[in-house]
Amino acid sequence: MARRAVSVAVVALALLAAATAASADSWLYEKFTTDGNVRADYNAEGQQVTSLILNQQSGGAFRSRQRYLYGEFSIQMKLIPGNSAGTVTSFYLTSGDGDGHDEIDMEFMGNSSGDPVVLNTNVWANGDGKKEHQFYLWFDPAADFHTYTIIWNDKNVIFKVDDLFIRSFKRYRDLPYPGGKPMSVHATLWDGSYWATQQGKVKVDWSNSPFVVSYRGYTADACVPTGGGDVGAPLSCPAGTDRWMNRQLDAAEWGTVAWAKKNYMHYNYCDDGWRFPQGFPAECSRN
Numbered sequence: 001m002a003r004r005a006v007s008v009a010v011v012a013l014a015l016l017a018a019a020t021a022a023s024a025d026s027w028l029y030e031k032f033t034t035d036g037n038v039r040a041d042y043n044a045e046g047q048q049v050t051s052l053i054l055n056q057q058s059g060g061a062f063r064s065r066q067r068y069l070y071g072e073f074s075i076q077m078k079l080i081p082g083n084s085a086g087t088v089t090s091f092y093l094t095s096g097d098g099d100g101h102d103e104i105d106m107e108f109m110g111n112s113s114g115d116p117v118v119l120n121t122n123v124w125a126n127g128d129g130k131k132e133h134q135f136y137l138w139f140d141p142a143a144d145f146h147t148y149t150i151i152w153n154d155k156n157v158i159f160k161v162d163d164l165f166i167r168s169f170k171r172y173r174d175l176p177y178p179g180g181k182p183m184s185v186h187a188t189l190w191d192g193s194y195w196a197t198q199q200g201k202v203k204v205d206w207s208n209s210p211f212v213v214s215y216r217g218y219t220a221d222a223c224v225p226t227g228g229g230d231v232g233a234p235l236s237c238p239a240g241t242d243r244w245m246n247r248q249l250d251a252a253e254w255g256t257v258a259w260a261k262k263n264y265m266h267y268n269y270c271d272d273g274w275r276f277p278q279g280f281p282a283e284c285s286r287n
């Protein structure tokens with residue numbers, strides 16, 4: 001009798017622990033819709049880990065049910081180990097697929113075993129998105145989870161890797177900026193063979209598939225337009241929004257941007273004269 005009571009209590013405790021863990025960190029189906037090959041598991045700490053899987057038939061994706069206008073968006077990712085050439089893994093915001101769309105990208109372009117993955121950051125305003133800063137990383141992004149953060153407010157778009165800021169894209173009143181259209185949050189894994197690795201020279205090697213990327217610890221501290229998503233509609237913002245709403249880099253943080261630029265930059269659109277025969281975009285000569 002006593003023995004039975006103990007085992008019932010143990011089972012009850014285990015169920016309670018599982019339920020608590022799930023509600024504490026069960027972000028995928030609550031906040032996103034999914035497409036293609038997506039799997040949600042829990043790790044030993046009760047943290048939800050979402051995997052996107054790419055095989056020859058399909059990739060995987062999740063997109064937020066909610067659209068946001070300004071916020072801080074963060075996720076931990078563990079990228080594809082080994083030969084990931086031709087694959088593209090992303091975490092980004094977009095207002096949609098239309099011609100004049102806005103978008104803020106963090107995209108990882110895979111590479112052959114032993115060669116570095118490139119992180120592409122980009123900002124699109126009204127359909128114009130030739131604003132890439134690309135970086136090598138100072139760690140192996142497939143060995144462990146690292147945190148990737150986008151801060152988006154009406155002053156700048158800031159990109160952060162773990163605790164280090166790598167880019168700030170400033171708003172200039174007279175230049176295009178993603179400020180008018182609410183955006184949803186997306187994560188994708190797809191075959192980008194035609195452009196991802198060394199301008200498309202290196203394709204996906206399907207003998208290594210399936211390719212798996214893991215995401216965990218998603219947070220969106222962000223404002224939601226309350227008027228059905230219209231531009232200029234009143235916003236409902238979380239408490240303490242000033243954490244990121246007025247966030248700009250301080251001198252020390254500009255220092256980490258300079259460090260990343262000096263040591264890890266792979267491509268800067270403002271240095272690519274061949275691409276802009278008519279002259280560089282105006283923001284290239286400001287700052």
Ligand SMILES: *[C@@H]1O[C@H](CO)[C@@H](O)[C@H](O)[C@H]1NC(C)=O
Nearest residue numbers: 109111115116118196197198
């Ligand atoms: C892959 O590795 C090669 C060789 O180190 C490098 O030139 C290239 O920029 C890397 N990244 C991509 C996305 O091709």
